[in-house]
Amino acid sequence: LRWNEEMFLLVFRRLWRHLPRLTSTSMEHMRTLKPLFTIPQRWKPVRCIRARYCSNLANTGVTSKERRTTPDKFKSKVSSGPSFEDFIRGVSVKKTYAADGDCSDHQSYLSEDLELGNSRKVYFETYGCQMNVNDTDIAWSILQGKGYLRTVDLSEADVVLLVTCSIREKAEQTIWNRLQQLTAMKKRRLKTQTPMKIGILGCMAERLKTELLEREKLVDVLAGPDAYRDLPRLLTVADGGLQASNVLLSLEETYADIMPVHRAPQGYSAFVSIMRGCDNMCSYCIVPFTRGRERSRPVSSILEEVRMLSDQGVKEVTLLGQNVNSYRDTSEEQFCSSDLTQLSRGFETVYRPKQGGLRFSDLLDRVSRIDPDMRIRFTSPHPKDFPDEVLHLIAERGNICRQIHLPAQSGSSEVLKAMRRGYTREAYLDLVMNVKRIIPGVSLSSDFISGFCGETEDDHLQTLSLIREVGYNVGFLFAYSMRKKTHAFHRLQDDVPAEVKQRRLEECIGVFREEAARVNAALIGSTQLVLVEGESKRSAQDLCGRTDGNMKVIFPKEDVSAQHAESNSAPVNAGDYVLVKILSASSQSLRGRAVSHSSLRGTMKHCQLDEHVASDRNRTETCP
Numbered sequence: 001l002r003w004n005e006e007m008f009l010l011v012f013r014r015l016w017r018h019l020p021r022l023t024s025t026s027m028e029h030m031r032t033l034k035p036l037f038t039i040p041q042r043w044k045p046v047r048c049i050r051a052r053y054c055s056n057l058a059n060t061g062v063t064s065k066e067r068r069t070t071p072d073k074f075k076s077k078v079s080s081g082p083s084f085e086d087f088i089r090g091v092s093v094k095k096t097y098a099a100d101g102d103c104s105d106h107q108s109y110l111s112e113d114l115e116l117g118n119s120r121k122v123y124f125e126t127y128g129c130q131m132n133v134n135d136t137d138i139a140w141s142i143l144q145g146k147g148y149l150r151t152v153d154l155s156e157a158d159v160v161l162l163v164t165c166s167i168r169e170k171a172e173q174t175i176w177n178r179l180q181q182l183t184a185m186k187k188r189r190l191k192t193q194t195p196m197k198i199g200i201l202g203c204m205a206e207r208l209k210t211e212l213l214e215r216e217k218l219v220d221v222l223a224g225p226d227a228y229r230d231l232p233r234l235l236t237v238a239d240g241g242l243q244a245s246n247v248l249l250s251l252e253e254t255y256a257d258i259m260p261v262h263r264a265p266q267g268y269s270a271f272v273s274i275m276r277g278c279d280n281m282c283s284y285c286i287v288p289f290t291r292g293r294e295r296s297r298p299v300s301s302i303l304e305e306v307r308m309l310s311d312q313g314v315k316e317v318t319l320l321g322q323n324v325n326s327y328r329d330t331s332e333e334q335f336c337s338s339d340l341t342q343l344s345r346g347f348e349t350v351y352r353p354k355q356g357g358l359r360f361s362d363l364l365d366r367v368s369r370i371d372p373d374m375r376i377r378f379t380s381p382h383p384k385d386f387p388d389e390v391l392h393l394i395a396e397r398g399n400i401c402r403q404i405h406l407p408a409q410s411g412s413s414e415v416l417k418a419m420r421r422g423y424t425r426e427a428y429l430d431l432v433m434n435v436k437r438i439i440p441g442v443s444l445s446s447d448f449i450s451g452f453c454g455e456t457e458d459d460h461l462q463t464l465s466l467i468r469e470v471g472y473n474v475g476f477l478f479a480y481s482m483r484k485k486t487h488a489f490h491r492l493q494d495d496v497p498a499e500v501k502q503r504r505l506e507e508c509i510g511v512f513r514e515e516a517a518r519v520n521a522a523l524i525g526s527t528q529l530v531l532v533e534g535e536s537k538r539s540a541q542d543l544c545g546r547t548d549g550n551m552k553v554i555f556p557k558e559d560v561s562a563q564h565a566e567s568n569s570a571p572v573n574a575g576d577y578v579l580v581k582i583l584s585a586s587s588q589s590l591r592g593r594a595v596s597h598s599s600l601r602g603t604m605k606h607c608q609l610d611e612h613v614a615s616d617r618n619r620t621e622t623c624p
């Protein structure tokens with residue numbers, strides 16, 4: 001091959017053709033690719049770029065026929081010349097030839113070989129919500145497929161990945177502190193060892209990209225929640241000594257084709273992600289900015305994953321999503337009708353009503369039919385997406401847990417308006433009444449924020465009264481922490497002093513505990529079906545598990561009859577279903593004694609039997 005001006009022109013045009021592809025992958029990528037270009041020495045002394053094809057034609061004395069054929073020859077030279085990949089070190093250029101002799105190349109910018117993990121060990125640390133637990137499984141599944149190994153021993157890790165949360169300032173501060181510790185550890189590494197790489201995944205990578213890359217150079221790799229597929233490439237680039245990042249948000253990414261590697265320590269429960277992102281734009285929330293727009297995973301891939309988990313003996317699946325009951329699968333034409341999305345009565349959205357799609361109730365119906373012995377839960381829902389059909393399904397289907405999280409955030413309509421939640425106190429309380437009417441014995445949990453912008457003492461009292469009126473079993477309560485980028489940050493004033501926020505929070509927690517203790521005390525004397533989690537953290541003599549309503553139950557570790565009313569006894573292990581008689585209750589947990597082994601199907605019959613007995617005893621017993 002003679003390397004002259006003409007060839008340079010050919011190559012230049014070839015590069016030009018790839019420019020849109022480069023720009024669309026963002027300048028971040030350009031930065032990471034830079035050191036991978038190597039121009040061979042013999043190509044360097046190109047001094048003059050003369051467009052010989054255009055400028056010299058007039059002087060060549062060629063015939064008009066030759067003149068016409070020259071552009072064709074030129075095009076053919078361009079198509080058979082070197083491609084962009086020829087300029088990247090380590091890329092093996094494979095060309096495929098079609099029957100007509102046309103040649104095409106399908107390489108990525110880095111060869112697959114370069115993206116291999118070569119048995120390097122990855123250590124994950126997961127912070128924040130259950131979505132992050134599931135994201136960790138997805139990220140690990142991707143890296144495992146590339147030959148990485150996982151370690152639980154930080155000291156032997158070659159790659160440390162922190163899956164982060166941005167929801168509150170405190171959560172981010174924890175990560176900054178952890179980064180300082182890890183960097184100190186990285187510096188102490190012996191020169192003989194493989195250099196440690198530190199990566200930030202998830203919401204914080206999305207929110208603080210520049211800061212994370214620049215502040216003290218603590219981070220080698222950044223991957224936003226929609227960029228986990230790119231992790232092998234980012235780690236390869238980081239190996240070259242550069243920082244690598246991809247924080248592009250996607251309108252489509254659901255990781256539908258990636259089977260997460262579930263690592264629940266006991267192996268009997270698993271999370272299944274069904275949708276990502278949020279369109280609600282509540283004024284205090286950073287999620288729409290870190291996780292992007294709402295998109296749902298196709299129903300077929302969810303069902304496939306749940307079937308696989310059932311085959312593995314998993315006893316409890318939690319469907320996950322930022323807005324899990326906004327699920328709307330539009331992946332198939334037959335799902336797409338002109339029907340408007342049904343909301344809970346009295347609720348509205350900040351966005352235009354959506355149309356068509358396979359909804360959450362359909363999904364829940366299909367998932368719960370897969371294995372009647374598998375409990376189905378879901379989190380985290382929005383109260384606006386509870387049309388009656390969802391509630392009736394929960395009431396009817398024995399393996400869908402009668403537990404609903406109804407995040408209220410405040411008991412004051414004024415504050416709810418400022419929060420842009422799309423409902424009033426009255427609409428929320430109507431929903432609660434409806435839920436309790438359709439699903440008797442339902443367990444309710446909620447989220448509350450104390451001290452939101454403009455919250456008055458009267459607003460706070462309304463929140464306390466709402467907590468009393470509903471009677472939740474479980475609550476997640478926080479003092480408000482303003483996040484940049486949110487609507488509140490731009491439009492509202494964080495005007496409640498820190499000590500007032502704290503005092504109001506403590507008052508909310510106090511009322512919550514009183515009410516939870518009262519609600520839980522009503523379960524004393526009942527027999528609950530408990531899925532055993534393992535030994536209690538407080539005592540090796542006790543076991544701990546959860547009821548259908550997601551209440552923690554502690555009971556002594558002892559052999560119990562293999563089935564209800566059988567004399568053979570057997571030990572109780574993690575993952576077993578047992579019937580537990582509840583003997584006492586506090587605001588946080590229940591205590592009882594195991595009666596017998598059981599199953600979800602078996603218990604439904606047994607409970608029906610028990611209900612007759614209970615009615616004779618003024619209904620002192622309840623069943624899940």
Ligand code: SF4
Binds near residue numbers: 280281286287322382
């Ligand atoms: S519903 Fe509101 S609070 Fe929940 S993730 Fe979406 S924006 Fe945030």
